Amino acid sequence: MKYAYYPGCSLRGTGRAYEESLLAVFQALEIDLQELEDWNCCGATTYMSVDELTSYALAARNLALAERDHMNVVAPCAACYLVLNKTQRYMHDYPDIKLVVSRALAAIGLHYDDHVQVRHPLDILLHEVGLKAIAAKVKTPLKGLQVAPYYGCQIVRPYATFDDQRNPTSMDRLLEACGAKIVHYPLKTRCCGGSQKGTLPEIGLELIRHLLTEAQNNGADVIATVCPLCQFNLECFQKEAGNHNHPISMPVLYFTQLMALALGASGEAIGLQRSLIPIEPLLARKEIAYA
Amino acid sequence: MELKRTVKFEADRDPEFARWISHTVGGERIRHCLQCGLCSGSCPLSLYMDYTPRRLMHLSREGFKEEVLSSSSIWLCTACYACMVECPKKINITHLMYALKQRAIEERFYPKRFPIPVMAQQFSRMVRGSGRITESWLIVRVFLRTAIWRLLGMSGLGLRLFRAGRMTLKPEKIERRAEIISMLDSVAATRKELAL
Amino acid sequence: MPEIPSSAIESSRERPRIGVYVCHCGTNIAGIVDVRAIVEFAAKLPGVVVSRDYKYMCSDPGQALIQQDIAEHHLNRVIVASCSPLLHEATFRRVLSRAGLNAFLLQMVNIREHVSWVHLNQREATEKTKDLVRAAVRRVSLHKPLQKRRVSINPHVLVVGGGIAGIHAALTLAEAGKQVYLVEREPTIGGHMAKFDKTFPTLDCAACILTPKMTAVGSHPRIHLWTYSEVVRVEGYVGNYKVKVRRKPRYVIEDLCLGCQECVTACVYKEAKNPDEFNLGLSKRKPVYLPFPQAVPQKVVIDPQTCIQFKSGKCKKTCVEACGDRKAIDFTQKETIEDIEVGTIILATGFKTFDPVRNPYYGYGRYANVYTSLEVERLINASGPTAGEIVLRDGGQPKAVGIIHCVGSRDANTNRWCSKVCCMYSLKLAHLIKERTGAEVYNFYIDMRTPGKGYEEFYDRLLDEGVHFVRGRVAEVSDWATHPSEKGRLVIRVEDTLAAFVRRIPVDMVVLSVGMEPQPDAQDVRRLFNISCSTEGWFLERHPKLAPVSTFTEGVYIAGACQGPKDIPDSVAQAGAAAAEAMALIDAQFVELEPYTAFISEDQCSGCKTCIPLCPYQAISYMEEKKKAAINEVLCKGCGTCVAGCPSGSIQQNFFEDEEIFEEIEGVLAYA
Known part of the structure; x- marks a missing residue:
């Protein structure tokens, strides 16, 4: 198995630990990743608001590069995953979009024939590797660790077929295979507000507060995420989200960080030190002796 | 009233x-x-x-x-x-x-200094120039145009992220930036031609 | 009448051996009545041999329990204390019959509807139950074996009303070999459906599906079609009704008229001048006319109100000339009364549309271009006054049309009910208007109600066609312009409750989707046929769920919109059901009637004749030779009027003999 790895811009910035831990997990499970050659920004949700046609063309360049290299794409960032999938779908459904995009690709000597699958690490880990194989490679079970699995919106909605859109469980099962305990978390697919913490701060904060307090109330030690923006939102504004009577301090990790720990990676290698809310004391308290 | x-x-x-x-x-x-x-x-x-x-x-x-x-x-x-x-x-x-x-x-239906359209515009400009987004610079550019004071309020967080290696001032760029320009021009041309 | 076996009479004369059975009805009864206390109480009452309780007495094991006790304990009387006898008296009577006892040696005590459902206090409920059980025990001891009466069924059927429901019922019965009299008040059958252009949701042409059925009625050898006729009198009882039908003169001999309409062409009026009823006055007709091209029967009719010959007697009678040797026109025709005998009757008298003059704020009658939906049906119809073109009164084409739902429906000021069909026909009209004129069409609705096969899908189609759906009850239609774009148009003022603001929408044509109402003479008709109406005036079915086409009068059935608002498929389904109910009676050949008839003790009767005029069923006659009154058991309905009226107390009624009733009353009052 060899995939074109499409990091997306955030995994080179605020989401660096996602990249580090993802690579560690895939290495431990012997899945080959090769970074997509000269990939560009997918346009994310923001570009759609200005000019959707251009946004499809930008995303399609990445698809065309993967097709040129005969590889399927792994896109860990929720927005990238959605946009790339959406582009495929809209090119398929709307001849006008296909025409515009095809011409734009032709202008740079590329073309796209809809031969690339865009997949999320959750999908590959669950369906290509499998829970048994993963469990067999666990070196440090995450015993006693209570995890709130937070999927956010754009991984499962609206296009994912690898999991249930209303009650996804792929991350739950993967982390359980690593020995963690999954807590009830009804907000697992509720929106974190995306970039709204930056643009409409009060509203963004309100959404973040709901997600954090619900995890806290349900006894979670840590929130696991699958998206760099969700991780950023949930981790960086806890002081504002809490108050004097109800302070919030809840580590927020990428699910790949938790998996990598279980599979024997060192904390440093998977960017634990990049967290603003350290998880090390919690792991020590739970006597999870990672490498 | x-x-x-x-x-x-x-x-x-x-x-x-x-x-x-x-x-x-x-x-x-x-x-x-x-x-x-x-x-x-x-x-x-x-x-x-x-x-x-x-x-x-x-x-x-x-x-x-x-x-x-x-x-x-x-x-x-x-x-x-x-x-x-x-x-x-x-x-x-x-x-x-x-x-x-x-x-x-x-049709410019939004208040002055309203951050969402500003962010969308800055985002698209950055993609056109570099092919990728550098989050730190995007944030700086948006706040400079909407609410400079909030930039100061966020400097603490920025610094912590910088220390953790999650923010960099080195802009992310793709190799063949000209390709992005060509694609954008092509989209604009086709759009005009087909009146989309 | 079958004889009661002498053994049964013998057993009833023996000392009473009574079994008492108290039902829990799950927790319905046992939840409030102390069932065990009742059983113990009953066991001590005189004559009671067995006393038991059971969770569901009506269940198979419950019935078996009683049957077994009758055999083992030689019971000759049974009391079941459970629900209303309306529900299970027949069940338990069958138990007695199976066990070889006469079914009328049963007495039921209703301790559910009369006790447990209406009392909250357990002690009081239990005491009341004891009183009722004691009364039943005392009464049942006096019960005598009775036998149900059998009445034969006349196989002929009368169907009243020639709309789609009446047509379908008549055809179904006639196809099954029954003789049918179909009586229609108008000169043609077809009813409302004949006026429609298309039917929802399939947009089938109404005429294409209706006229084959109409002609089938007209030509069926077993259907006697009497149009322009009305039922004036109904006597008798189930299986044996005597009916008088008045046939109004159409001044044309039906058997001779060919429907060639040469008389119409020849009429001295060159131009049609009189409002055409079939087109709701949107076109004109002559005094001699055929109601519409596909009318059945294809016979012209002469309107004496407008015909010169009737008005002055001085007409050239060009119509008679044109008819020539056929001699079908007869100005001297008189109304006739036909007497028929039928066993069953189906009423399919239909509905009337709401008159929107009653809602003056919609401007109907004041503004020329405010129409009722039925008028628009005629405008859209290819054989209508405009040959299917949707035009305004001045001949112009509407650019915008507003369809106002719920006119005369869901409104405490007029009619409270939902007329059920208006949403769907409004959608149909919206589709047809948009298709034929390209106008902007607005639907103003309160709720969209589309419960039917393919109905919601049709709504979805209309949404996609770009018809405007504005949710809100229109407050006013006026020609008051407050904006230049409104000048010279009809302005609809409404709150768009979806947008949450008031809108003013100028249109060229307003369609009022009028609701359905009972026929104005529904009360007369119900009295004529001795059935009931709901408070709204719709004919009342015997049970809203389980007997929807039966009435409280045996042998009289209802079908179609006379029972309540209904669309075509529902009307047809009901008509089929009513026909099947009638056939079930006919094919059984007889009905069994309760034996609760009155009888006279001849030796006590003084022959005063007081009872004779009291009887509502003409069941009592006077025997001259004996100088005594006599009751015809077949005609007696057991109403008890003569029993109460007899000065000498010589009339008694089976199952309600004085002794039985007094014993029951004393039983209730005899506190233990």
Whole structure:
């Protein structure tokens, strides 16, 4: 198995630990990743608001590069995953979009024939590797660790077929295979507000507060995420989200960080030190002796 | 108390707008809307909206352009797709919200220094120039144009992220930046040619 | 009448051996009545041999329990204390019959509807139950074996009303070999459906599906079609009704008229001048006319109100000339009364549309271009006054049309009910208007109600066609312009409750989707046929769920919109059901009637004749030779009027003999 790895811009910035831990997990499970050659920004949700046609063309360049290299794409960032999938779908459904995009690709000597699958690490880990194989490679079970699995919106909605859109469980099962305990978390697919913490701060904060307090109330030690923006939102504004009577301090990790720990990676290698809310004391308290 | 005329005449409607919305990509099914309100109920942001998504669907298909484009709701939408997944009439509500945002930006239906359109514009400019986004610079550029004081308020967080290696001032760039320009030019040319 | 076996009479004369059975009805009874206390109480009552309780007495094991006790304990009387006898008296009577006892040696005590459902206090409920059980025990001891009466069924059927429901019922019965009299008040059958252009949701042409059925009625050898006729009198009882039908003169001999309409062409009026009823006055007809091209029967009719010959007697009678040797026109025709005998009757008298003059704020009658939906049906109809073109009164084409739902429906000021069909026909009209004129069409609705096969899908189609759906009850239609774009048009003022603001919408044509109402003479008709009406005036079915086409009068059935608002498929389904109910009676050949008839003790009767005029069923006659009154058991309905009226107390009624009733009353009052 060899995939074109499409990091997306955030995994080179605020989401660096996602990249580090993802690579560690895939290495431990012997899945080959090769970074997509000269990939560009997918346009994310923001570009759609200005000019959707251009946004499809930008995303399609990445698809065309993967097709040129005969590889399927792994896109860990929720927005990238959605946009790339959406582009495929809209090119398929709307001849006008296909025409515009095809011409734009032709202008740079590329073309796209809809031969690339865009997949999320959750999908590959669950369906290509499998829970048994993963469990067999666990070196440090995450015993006693209570995890709130937070999927956010754009991984499962609206296009994912690898999991249930209303009650996804792929991350739950993967982390359980690593020995963690999954807590009830009804907000697992509720929106974190995306970039709204930056643009409409009060509203963004309100959404973040709901997600954090619900995890806290349900006894979670840590929130696991699958998206760099969700991780950023949930981790960086806890002081504002809490108050004097109800302070919030809840580590927020990428699910790949938790998996990598279980599979024997060192904390440093998977960017634990990049967290603003350290998880090390919690792991020590739970006597999870990672490498 | 400010009193305004609220009755609407048929002359207040813009039938072209209603036609446009039902022909925009993803808007094909707007006319099927039953006004059940499931979208508004499932929307995590509807708590703050002046017009709920349900009401926007009705106002749009009836052609009340002013009301729709000056609504705060279209900016509150985070594209979380909750409404779209649940919609019993399979209306592509999220995409309609994108279309309304684009139209509102085109027709300048937003307050001065309103950060969302500014961010969208800065985002697209950065992609055109570098092919990728450098988050730190995007944030700086947006706040410089909307709310400089908040930049100061966020400097603490910025510093911590910088120390953790999660923010860099080195811009991310792709190798063949010219390709991005060529594609953008091609899209613009085709759009003009086909009048899309 | 079958004889009661002498053994049964013997057993009833023996000392009473009574079994008492108390039902829990789950928790319905046992939840409030102390069932065990009742059983113990009953066991001590005189004559009671067995006393038991059971969770569900009506269940198979419950019935078996009683049957077994009758055999083992030689019971000759049974009391079941459970629900209303309306529900299970027949069940338990069958138990007695199976066990070889006469079914009328049963007495039921209703301790559910009369006790447990209406009392909250357990002690009081239990005490009341004891009183009722004691009364039943005392009464049942006096019960005598009785036998049900059998009445034969006349196989002929009368169907009243020639709309789609009456047509379908008549055809169904006639196809099954029954003789049918179909009586229609108008000169043609077809009813409302004949006026429609298309039917929802399939947009089938109404005439294409209706006229084959109409001609089938007209030509069926077993259907006697009497149009322009009305039922004036109904006597008798189930299986044996005597009916008088008045046939109004159409001044044309039906058997001779060919429907060639040469008389119409020849009429001295060159131009039609009189409002055409079939087109709701939107076109004109002559005094001699055929109601519409596909009318059945294809016979012209002469309207004496407008015909010169009737008005002045001085007409050239060109119509008679044109008819020539056929001699079908007969100005001297008189109304006739036909007497028929039928066993069953189906009423399919239909509905009337709401008159929107009652809602003056919609401007009907004041503004020329405010129409009722039925008028628009005629405008759209290819054989209508405009040959299917949708035009305004001045001949212009509407650019915008407003369809106002719920006119005369869901309104405490007029009619409170939902007329059920208006949403769907409004959608149909919206579709047809948009298709034929390209106009902007607005639907103003309160709720869209589309519960039917393919109905919601049709609504969805209309949504996609770009018809405007504005949710809100229109407040006003006026020609008051407050904006330049409104000048010279009809302005609809409404709150768009979906947008949450008031809108003013100028249109060129307003369609009022009028609701359905009972026929104005529904009360007369119900009295004529001795059935009931709901408070709204719709004919009342025997049970809204389980007997929807039966009435409280045996042998009289209802079908179609006379029972309540209904669309075509529902009317046809009901008509089929009513026909099947009638056939079930006919094919059984007889009905069994309760034996609760009155009888006279001849030796006590003084022959005063007081009872004779009291009887509502003419069941009592006077025997001259004996100078005594006599009751015809077949005609007696057991109403008890003569029993109460007899000065000498010589009339008694089976199952309600004085002794039995007094014993029951004393039983209730005899506190233990």
